[in-house]
Amino acid sequence: MNESTAAKRGDLRRQVLELRSAQRPLEVARKSQLICATLKQIPELQRARTIMAYAAIRQEADISEFWLRLRAEDKTVVLPRVKGKELEAVRFDGWDRTRPGPFGIREPEGEPFPPELIDAVLVPGVVFDHQGYRLGYGKGYYDRFLSALPAASFFCGIAFELQLVDEVYPTGRDVRMHALVTESRIIRC
Structure with missing residues (x-):
């Protein structure tokens, strides 16, 4: 990635993080x-048996209400856990079986879950474009993880409208989402 692209991506990340952090907690809760x-309306998620979700941080959309309900429907929910420079999926068995990870995010305890069994991934991010590309916090964890999953896996980016831009200046390492969900729409990519 050249310096110009890296600078544009860094500027986008900073601008959107500032916008997102300016939201009031009640606004974040309502949009979430x-x-x-x-x-609940997305067919790929309705069909999925195993879904990877995330524990929200830093004013991210908190979708725990959705994925906690999935557990009640006998679906398997896994959450990411950081191991070195990689993410691994671990079955979520309750908040009492989690601990703060290296970035302060709640991570499940237990054995890694086989990634080839994951049908869908709900992906957080800082910035998304309408083509389905995303910027995270800049470490590449999700891109490395998603690129190793089966081709049939469904990737759904989760964001607020204020996190959408025309272009995130994707690189060859960036993994494209199949859909984006915001508080007001579904975007098929």
Whole structure:
């Protein structure tokens, strides 16, 4: 990646993080509930038996209401856990079986879950474009993890409308989402 692209991506990341962090907690909660309601409508998620979700941080959309309900429907929910420079999926068996990871994010304890059994991934991010590319926090964890999953896996980016831009200046390492869900719409990519 050249310096110009890296600078553009860094600027986008900073601008959107500032916008996202300026939201009031009640606004984040309201928008998160709308996203959860929309997620229920996506056929790929309805069909999925195993879904990887995430524990929200830093004013991210909190979709735990959605994925906690999936557990009640006998679906397997896995969450990411950082191991070195990689993510691994671990079955979520309750908040009492989690601990803070290296970035302060709640991570499940237990054995790694076989990634080839993951049908769908709900992917957080800092910035998304309408083509389905995303910028995270800049370490590449999700891109490395997603690129190793089976081709049939469904990737769904989760964001607020304020996190959408025309272009995130993707590189060859960036993994494209199949869909994006915001508080007001579903975007098929």
